[in-house]
Amino acid sequence: MIAHTSPRLVGLATAALACAFALSACGREVAVPAPDSPNPACEAISLPATVNGAGLRPTSEPGTAAWGEPPITWRCGVTRPAQLTADSTLLEVDGLAWLPVVAQGGDVFYAVDWPSAATPVYVEVAVPDAYAAPADVLLDLAPSLK
Numbered sequence: 001m002i003a004h005t006s007p008r009l010v011g012l013a014t015a016a017l018a019c020a021f022a023l024s025a026c027g028r029e030v031a032v033p034a035p036d037s038p039n040p041a042c043e044a045i046s047l048p049a050t051v052n053g054a055g056l057r058p059t060s061e062p063g064t065a066a067w068g069e070p071p072i073t074w075r076c077g078v079t080r081p082a083q084l085t086a087d088s089t090l091l092e093v094d095g096l097a098w099l100p101v102v103a104q105g106g107d108v109f110y111a112v113d114w115p116s117a118a119t120p121v122y123v124e125v126a127v128p129d130a131y132a133a134p135a136d137v138l139l140d141l142a143p144s145l146k
Contacts, residue, residue, distance in 0.1 A: 029058045030066035035077035038063050039121045042076035051140040052131060070128040072137055078124045081110045091135060094142035098125075100135070107134040114145050 035042070042063050049056050054068025065074040083101050090097040090112065097113035103126070111123035125141060127134035 027057070029060055030071045030073065032059045032061055032064035032066055032071075032073045032075060034061040035063040035075045036079040037077050039077040041121050042123075045076060045144050047074065047144050048140050052137045070130050072128070072131070073124075073126045074141070075124045076121065078110070078122045080120070080122055081112075081124075084110065084112055091138075093135070093138040094146070096138075096142045096145055098135075098138055105129055106131075109135070109138060111145055 047056070047065050051067040051072055054072060057066045057068070057071060059066050059073075063076045066072065081099055081101065084099050088099055091100050091109070092098070096111055099110040099112050101108045101110070106126060106128040109125045109127070111125075112120075114121055114123065123145065125137060127137050131137070
């Protein structure tokens with residue numbers, strides 16, 4: 001006897017597998033390098049559950065976070081970026097100053113004017129090329145630093 005599978009059933013099975021794969025990617029730990037100089041101010045930050053529609057994922061190091069696939073990564077307590085100079089062009093998002101840096105594979109943004117920190121604490125957000133509007137992720141992250 002030959003079993004016949006309807007196209008609808010095949011489509012549903014394919015959709016279920018795609019959903020399972022997407023959900024498993026969100027649960028996998030992301031290897032994010034540890035911050036250069038961990039800062040207690042970083043521990044007080046309440047990060048959002050989603051950034052740019054992507055869910056929060058577990059990370060390998062304290063002071064770090066990641067969302068989505070490919071992961072958007074966050075490191076709090078990095079050293080002052082070498083690209084930050086007196087004449088750097090900064091991007092203001094929700095009252096916070098960010099230094100945009102084009103990097104291999106995406107864009108990196110550094111929060112350089114964090115009003116709630118007593119001393120300068122730099123935050124690094126790396127956004128892979130897969131995201132069409134990389135600066136949009138800052139809209140979701142800026143409130144965490146206020």
